[in-house]
Amino acid sequence: MFCFFSLLFFIFSSNWIKVIFENSIFPQFFFIIVFSVLLFFLEEVKSRLKYLFLAFPLLVILLNIPAEKSVYNFSNLEIYTINQRRTYYKGSAIAKFFENKGTRFLFNYQKNFFEGLDLNYYFFGTHPRERIEVKEIKKFSFLLLPLFLYGLYELVRGKKYLGLSYFVFSLSMASFFRPIDTFSFLFFPFFVTTINVGFCKAFFKFLKSKAR
């Protein structure tokens, strides 16, 4: 029960939830709170059916697909770059293998994927490598970073992979759209539950050591 309340505390005290709420996208706000609570409870469930939870982010994305934000929607500059680069190879066979829309798509996808994988994106407002034309926000206080890392370590050690699978799956889905911020709200449940795990584990460890 204590951990559930601490979860609620971390949910509602985070800057990220405020930003999502301010953007007044009610379904997003609603979804991520429900997902966070569900993730918290499902992590302890032993049945493999819990992995059905991974369908939720997919559903959210399918309901909101913004075609113009797809990483396969290339700008004129990107098309120019492909054509320009083909001239560098002077007829070499690898030109077409590397310089085409497929590799550009892969590049854009990876760009999103790695931005979503960057801890500085969540805890430091992407400082020191802020992105051009993106308004960066600090999603969580940097003071929570040790709790997150500890929580992550404990989850992996305890072989509790639902949260991690949820994050990897939703990141893989969200990376199809740019910027990554379009669907990054989906990662909120993973971060907030992992911070909570770190906090609870550390807190009970502290209590245990005090009792001794």
Add this chain to the structure above:
Amino acid sequence: MKINLVKKLIVLGILLLGFWLRFYKVSFIPPGITMDESSIGYNAYSILKTGKDEYGKSFPIVFRSYADYKMPVYFYLTVPFVQLLGLNVLALRFISVVLGLLSGLVIYLFVLKFFGKERWLLACLALTTYTFSPWSIIFSRGAFESNVALFFLLLGIYLQFLAYKNDNVCLLFLSSVTYGVAAYSYHTQRVLALLFLVILPALFYRNHVNRKINRKLILASILIFLFIALPQYLFFKQAAGNTRIKNTVILKPEEVKTAIFNPSKGLLLVERQLSLYFAYFSPRNLFFDPDPVKSRSLPELSTFYSWMVLPYLLGMYLLFSKKDQAKKKPLIFLLLASPVPAALTGDPFATLRALPMIFPLSIVIGLGLEKLFLFPNAARLSRAFFALLLIYSFFSLQRSLFYLLPYEKYHEWNYGYSQLVEEINKFPGTEVLFDDPIGDNYAEFLFFERYPPSKFQKEQNQINLARYYSIANWTNTFKFGRFSVRPIFWEEDVCKKKIIIATPLAVSDGQAREHFFTKAFAIIAPDGKTVFNGYLTNPELKCLDDEKKAKF
């Protein structure tokens, strides 16, 4: 016996391929040489010919260069190659190629000794990760002091470990000497070498009973290091020791003092420094986004290949997991300490300063790869997959290094000076003015012209050699022989017969027509853009009095 031979052949194969990736066309790719490279090359030439640097200082222990005071090891190591091969790009970069490759060998040997021979696969994977990493390749193909410093630092760590493992006093003292050389190789290593030398013994040295190496000998090894490196530390009070720190480190003592007494400012300071520190572990920076300084990375490649993120994360978990924790402590320390000096600077992700990190990171990625390789029931599959990824990475590297780099980063590598000097030499005896408001490209001319050092020492801006290590200011206009490097003084320069060299942005076609310039040559970049134009002035026409001009 047969297996051992196969293993040796595999390692040899990796090293040979690594040598090819570093050495092939090294004189032309990267295209051109940076201002730091030209300064290193010319000063090595100057030392060879006169025993003095460009300012006339005999065998300096820190080179003043552009008043940024560079560490001396790279300069002195280049001297024999300049003697052998002449002053050219190959001679300048050769030592970096060789030591960049040998660092891989040291990593391999270290892992083999540290984890034991039964972990040969791990050693081989760490070697592969290092040898083919874009991070190592770009720094091995350029004359980077940091790359040479990495070798000496790694050698120091390896010898130090061997000393404690084999209880060998000679190796212990040898490691101190190697750390000492590392401290003379690059600024970052002044901090790291001392840190490693002092802290690693506590982590390597576990059994204190009946051993030759005791605390007194450890102290002696530290004293040997200090004896060698002391001049470097004594320089901290002078420009030679603190210019680089002042220019790069953002954590100022005043700021720390304010932060101590003002908690909110303190918190902001901690946040900033932590964000800079964590940036060095970010998968985004390590596997996707290249160094913000364009000459320090390959196009569309970061420090490692993007697919390596999986073994990296797995390796991190394995490193920090509780299994064999005591044994892994030195590695954890090396991983956490290596980016500290780099994180103290304001740059968001300075791969040059964080280069020592490549050592623990290669092992971490190797750990992850080893785990994937030995995954139950999937060893063959994962090996085949790894082989495919390696082939793909190899071709990505080819693409980035040999096709994209010459076209997309020639500007950052100062392309065109070699061609420029060739063109200038077609006009013997004509004065040359190179338009350069900053003035830091004079060394490019000295390098490619092979300008006699003894002549330059007499002609250039003189400094008081007694205060060689403490003069922080720098004059940015140069006149040597028929060369002038400075901004154009339009009123004077157009009225004298000379070649004016400028970028198309500095002197437009309209300006050239207005001043009756004749285009003598143009230096064209690989992508067809003009890098420099060379104009012959026309003083007869430009500076005639108005009446004659009207008649003309």
